Amino acid sequence: MTSLIVTGFDAVDNSPQADIGLSPQKMSIHQTAIVSPLAQLGLDVSVGPYAIIEDDTVLGDHCAVEAAAQIRKGTRLGTGCFVGSGAIIGADPQYRGFNKEIISGVIAGDSNVFREYVTVHRSIHDGTSTTLGCDNYLMAGTHIGHDSSVGNSNSMANNVLLGGHVTLGSHCFIGGGAAFHQFVRVGDYVMCQGGGSFSQDLPPFVIAAGLNMAVGINSIGLQRAGFTQAERDEIKAAFRKIYRRTDTLQTVLDKLDTAGLSSHTLSFYQFFREKSKKGICSRSIGRKSKC
Numbered sequence: 001m002t003s004l005i006v007t008g009f010d011a012v013d014n015s016p017q018a019d020i021g022l023s024p025q026k027m028s029i030h031q032t033a034i035v036s037p038l039a040q041l042g043l044d045v046s047v048g049p050y051a052i053i054e055d056d057t058v059l060g061d062h063c064a065v066e067a068a069a070q071i072r073k074g075t076r077l078g079t080g081c082f083v084g085s086g087a088i089i090g091a092d093p094q095y096r097g098f099n100k101e102i103i104s105g106v107i108a109g110d111s112n113v114f115r116e117y118v119t120v121h122r123s124i125h126d127g128t129s130t131t132l133g134c135d136n137y138l139m140a141g142t143h144i145g146h147d148s149s150v151g152n153s154n155s156m157a158n159n160v161l162l163g164g165h166v167t168l169g170s171h172c173f174i175g176g177g178a179a180f181h182q183f184v185r186v187g188d189y190v191m192c193q194g195g196g197s198f199s200q201d202l203p204p205f206v207i208a209a210g211l212n213m214a215v216g217i218n219s220i221g222l223q224r225a226g227f228t229q230a231e232r233d234e235i236k237a238a239f240r241k242i243y244r245r246t247d248t249l250q251t252v253l254d255k256l257d258t259a260g261l262s263s264h265t266l267s268f269y270q271f272f273r274e275k276s277k278k279g280i281c282s283r284s285i286g287r288k289s290k291c
Helices: 220-222 229-243 249-255 264-275
Strands: 074-079 086-093 103-110 119-121 129-132 204-209 213-217
Touching: 074 086, 086 103, 103 119, 119 129, 213 220, 213 229, 220 229, 229 249, 229 264, 249 264
Parallel strands: 074 103, 086 119, 103 129
Antiparallel strands: 204 213
8 A cells, every 4th residue: 555645644645646535625634643555635635653554544624543553444534534543444354264355345334433443344245344333433443344224323331342233223322331232223312321232222212231131211311312302201101012012023013003103102102113133122020110
């Protein structure tokens, strides 16, 4: 990988920039950084000391890459993303027998924050990517495994672990050290207790804790997100219908009268209808729940 010529904190505007995708606008690139000529950097991008930006990468306008961070081949970052010191985006997956010749990557939307030592691994499949939406905040030490799909506006506290092929919805808050097994699905507006362990799916709108336990509905989170009292009550009723049922899950779903239900409640029921590889977390009966 041939590096871009830099002096001090400013990229040298040598004429090949038009060919390699670099903007002619002034950028802040430290003299010790290694930036491939095949990288495409937008306007007002800053790259700190000893950072590495490999071939076939794209950084949108106003991205910042701090010291010793790495943007690996096949990574695409949208506008206004922040990559903290020591973070590695697009590294090879931790997968036995992985063929390094496979062309895959990581695609992240706008305004994502990857704090110190975050790792996001590329896909194990040729031509596919690990994906993140927009406005996610990944605190220090968080890991996103290969082929995971992360939605928008999620907050993950320090050392959250997402295994391979995990699907995380949007507007979730994941407490520090929570771990998710491969192929697990997590719905929107879920709040997970720090240190929780989840090898089964978590429906939207729930609070989760311990080992595979859905404690109740994330009422405060839904209120803050603008859900009306009626919408929250309807979701609570749906939770009770599923988790306090006496019939089988399929029987309950078959008997549902969905007329007049909000789109949020319909999405809650739809989550249970969709195929699950891991099963769905059960309701905690050892602690008080408002549902």
